[in-house]
Amino acid sequence: MLGFLNRLLGRAQGVPEQAVAEPEPLDRADVVHQIHVLARGGFHSEVSALTAVVEDYLDPDRLDPEDRRWVEAEVERAFETKRADEAVWPAITDFDRLVAAFDALTATGIVALHRAGYTRSDGISDAWEVYHQGREEGVEARGFAFYHGQDVEAVGDGGLYLAFGAFDERDEMARRIGGEIVSAVEAQGLGTRWEGDVDTRILIWPIDWRKRSPVD
Template sequence: MIDSEDRDLLRNFIRQALAIGDEDFDTIVEECVDYLDTAPDSDLVAEAATEIAKEEFAAYLADQATWPDVLDTDRLFQAFQDLEAAGIVARADFTCCQNCGVTEIGGEVPEGTETRGYTFCHRQDVEAAVEGSALYLSYGAFDGDDAAATRIGEEVAATLRRHGLAPKWNGDLATRISVSMTWRERRFGELAAWPGGPEPEVAGPLQVTYCDYARGRTQDDAVAMSLAESRRVLVDLTPRKGNFATFEGRSGAIVQVMWEDGPRLWLESPDSDARCSRGRHVTPSEAEELIGVLADEDRVDLARLGDLEVRPWPVP
């Protein structure tokens, strides 16, 4: 039997995993067994973890239904995409710790791009933010210049403020940027399912598929999503070449986005009759606006983008 202290440890571990938001029910239960590796019987741990996880999934999804449309994590990811477009590699929940993050962040620079610096928070930072601590961001310049690193820190802080967050930083390169925020991620599709739980309700007006090759995240079968959930997919998509998301309205109208070299975000709407797509490179904010129109009005408002480029479909 698992004693009450171990059950409390499992419950806290599961709550943390739910808020971090990138693992499904089975994976969380499996990790519970590894987490409680001092227990004498892994089957008993798995049984207890399954029971507790069912309770916590139900509670988390009920709470999620009361959340505002825009979360602190949405604001963070929006800021990070703006930083990427400005030549600063920005990663959330990147590697396990500070040393690994600093060592590996250079590998996130896309080939052939002009990248000035970086910012990131690692898994331990995210875990602390879930527990109520501020989120801490590392930053720096790839050329190792202190003055350049200071400018990167200033730019990161300014971008966070522009997106409604309140970073604190004293300008000292020995100090990381602190952001007071609530870390929580929306769950949908497979991430919102648990054994014995209710059948997923139609969550909203959009059917969404996506693939984030950089993080090994994919959703091949369309999932019904609200606008808020769709926004989460868009802002959480790593700005690396090939990562894409497709949003389909009730009538079948489609807006799809893909990150290209630069990084630049390409947005288009396919025209099956003409066997082509029409679109242009957009900012993440412009993409959000068009996805919002698709969700609210079930139409693709490419006219607001101005001049468009036509991309013919490949000949089969």
């Protein structure tokens, strides 16, 4: 009863029950760019891309309903274009060749991860997590290779960087791992640039990034 009277008194005094957040100004050109980055990357479906844009890139609590409908329409349009492009892609793309290279590396004891987190530190953390999980299951790994989310965003420039290393953290072993990665990638018909420096990432160059998007 007291709570009801307090709310009633608040309304009488013009005090709102709950503050409503002001709509967030929307930079539509930037949002379109973000949507196309997600669609081109190929790791998001239409639904997950919409979720990523609305909840991670924008503030869903401050998104105007009209703007949200516009975002939904732009995501739908971007993925319709992507699906149309995919329909005329060759059966085997450079991404499929990269998958084959990573599968071959995994079979030889090198943890090879696609889009491992968003940054290099994320990727290293993911690689070590897989390493420890493998040891618990009796599987030993010698080293790792990965690319992360920022690398996927930049792949439109024509190249993809691969980070690598050895779990025993010795430069000699890391250099050997790097050489094996280069060999596995080149065996699939992709080119590489690497001078044997353990502190320099391996560049796959060129690479025509065509990854088919998952279906919801």
